[in-house]
Ligand code: SF4
């Protein structure tokens with residue numbers, strides 16, 4: 078099976094294959110962002126000057142969309158302020174700076190006692206496990222209903238990135254046990270670990286681990302290495318031939334998908350009793366002469382990571398967190414990695430100038446779009462002359478997964494994804510405004526109606542009276558009655 | 573350390589508009605070579621002439637529209653238009669034919685509609701249609717292909733011809749195009765099978781023309797291979813042309829062209845790979861492209877059989893260009909997840 082479009086991209090990770098994973102030393106400072114994907118933040122519960130232990134919770138979650146943050150090593154909190162971050166959307170975030178003491182003093186590990194699938198899900202929440210493949214939503218949130226099959230995504234999202242492959246080679250047992258814990262959490266009968274068909278040795282390593290732990294309900298399957306195969310929707314189509322229906326999650330297909338690093342994080346938490354504190358990250362890019370995979374603490378600054386290998390510092394033009402297709406360029410190197418940071422790209426190659434040539438409607442973008450959209454039509458409606466965002470909606474702009482395949486091939490070098498992001502944000506804003514003004518209008522109309530009704534009722538009453546007065550007999554009586562009432566009042570009697 | 577923060581993607585396949593256009597030019601090369609082989613060097617002179625005028629008009633239009641001149645003048649889109657037109661016109665057409673053709677192609681069809689990527693009509697076909705209407709004589713007057721009249725017209729003869737007219741050898745060296753020979757023959761009451769015994773007809777199309785068509789096909793394969801075009805337009809166009817013309821031919825082979833003749837004479841092969849595939853003036857989605865191509869094929873056959881012009885390709889393309897926006901509106905493809913490819917399972 079395959080999916081529509083996609084790109085065959087150079088992998089740029091040959092030199093990483095079979096290399097040892099480098100253990101990053103404890104950095105002098107750790108920068109821990111509290112931000113989750115959509116702007117919600119955890120609430121800091123430590124203050125500047127406070128001493129923290131490894132594994133200690135330093136920020137708590139006030140709602141379901143947020144995960145707690147823990148100190149990856151011991152040290153002193155030296156700053157809490159808003160800074161650029163490597164959070165999943167690379168926005169400004171509240172960052173807690175810990176100046177480490179190198180002692181790595183640890184809290185008392187949790188006693189992990191699993192009796193039901195709910196215990197596993199709670200553990201994921203408590204130990205701050207985020208989806209480590211990209212978007213970084215709390216992993217536990219996916220476990221809403223039992224499914225048939227759990228899919229563990231071991232396909233790298235993008236070229237250059239090799240940390241998940243390194244993880245599967247280095248800790249195949251943890252991959253399998255993590256997978257099985259997750260399978261129990263979602264009450265699935267089977268689990269499939271999807272790996273790229275270009276990978277070597279991983280299948281054998283995983284299958285050996287399956288044998289050893291006799292977990293034969295876990296399968297390893299190879300999928301073609303076409304970008305964006307790491308995308309959840311694309312993996313599902315390739316494995317099952319089914320597409321996740323519009324506006325739904327894979328749950329409706331009886332599927333649940335997690336990244337392989339997330340599974341390992343769960344296995345580690347259960348084994349050590351400590352929350353999620355580390356992750357594997359690939360250090361690569363054309364300014365890096367010897368790419369490496371590193372096991373680093375969350376919050377390790379980019380500068381510390383670069384110092385672990387041979388890097389041509391002066392040549393660096395961009396530092397990108399994530400891959401070359403969807404990653405975010407960082408404004409400086411004093412930013413700590415996030416739970417979702419799978420790759421640090423140091424790039425020296427200049428970007429092509431963009432914005433000069435118009436769309437020539439060559440259709441190359443249509444060929445590669447994995448969502449089967451018409452990127453050039455979207456661009457046409459969003460950009461300049463027509464600026465017809467509703468047309469962009471009709472052309473399914475909200476189905477764009479922002480994979481960048483279209484922009485990668487565009488011979489006019491148009492920054493297409495920027496336009497789609499803009500259109501989505503703008504449409505959401507317009508909808509929001511419309512919804513609210515609809516609401517206000519409803520209230521206004523209701524009030525008008527009420528006033529109208531009252532007025533109408535009064536008129537009707539008055540009309541009634543005046544009509545009665547027209548009848549002479551009745552009028553006389555009404556008038557004499559009224560006079561009598563007045564007289565009574567004058568006489569000091571109550572009517 | 574302060575760094576640039578451009579948005580993703582951070583890499584590109586490094587293909588540019590200029591490269592795409594260069595590939596199209598390269599794909600036209602085999603056909604040009606065949607043209608020279610059968611009809612002499614006239615096509616080269618026309619090519620140089622048309623390219624020069626195309627560039628001139630492009631420059632002028634850019635200047636008037638206050639657009640970046642160097643950027644657009646070097647994108648090679650004007651030479652592509654020029655060569656596409658040249659391959660449609662007679663190699664001995666007088667020089668002003670190119671001028672007029674290029675004027676309408678570049679200034680009217682392209683820049684008046686907003687320049688590269690904004691034109692509704694295919695520029696080369698606009699130029700060609702204007703020429704067809706304005707100079708029907710020059711358009712149906714072709715050099716007789718090699719094999720009928722030896723020797724092939726020399727370079728200097730071709731030059732004199734284009735710039736000063738044919739002089740006394742005109743009748744000895746020229747011939748009607750196969751399609752106009754057919755039309756003339758039919759007007760004279762000859763049957764189709766009688767007409768095609770004339771020497772300008774080859775094995776399956778017009779002599780010489782069929783080979784130009786073959787080499788256009790080869791160039792088209794190159795474009796397919798380089799993923800500059802997709803199969804949808806050429807396959808649909810050629811298939812529909814055959815399927816649609818066959819019943820006519822089967823019904824009355826004496827008055828109607830065979831499907832082979834349709835495909836291998838005139839501009840049909842050119843349209844299939846180089847004209848109807850023009851994404852700017854064509855349709856966007858796969859389905860749209862196929863409807864567009866089918867429309868071109870059907871209209872071409874109809875105009876050839878029943879219209880006043882011997883070859884209807886240009887008009888067929890222009891008519892479909894007009895319909896393209898509507899077809900696009902009606903064929904917006906369903907994206908991932910809305911194609912019914914997911915069966916919802918019970919938990
Ligand atoms: S790839 Fe670029 S130039 Fe080509 S149609 Fe798409 S947006 Fe237009």
Ligand code: SF4
Pocket residue numbers: 445446447448449450452476477478479480481482483484493494497
């Ligand atoms: S970024 Fe959006 S429009 Fe472009 S290829 Fe990816 S899904 Fe399609």
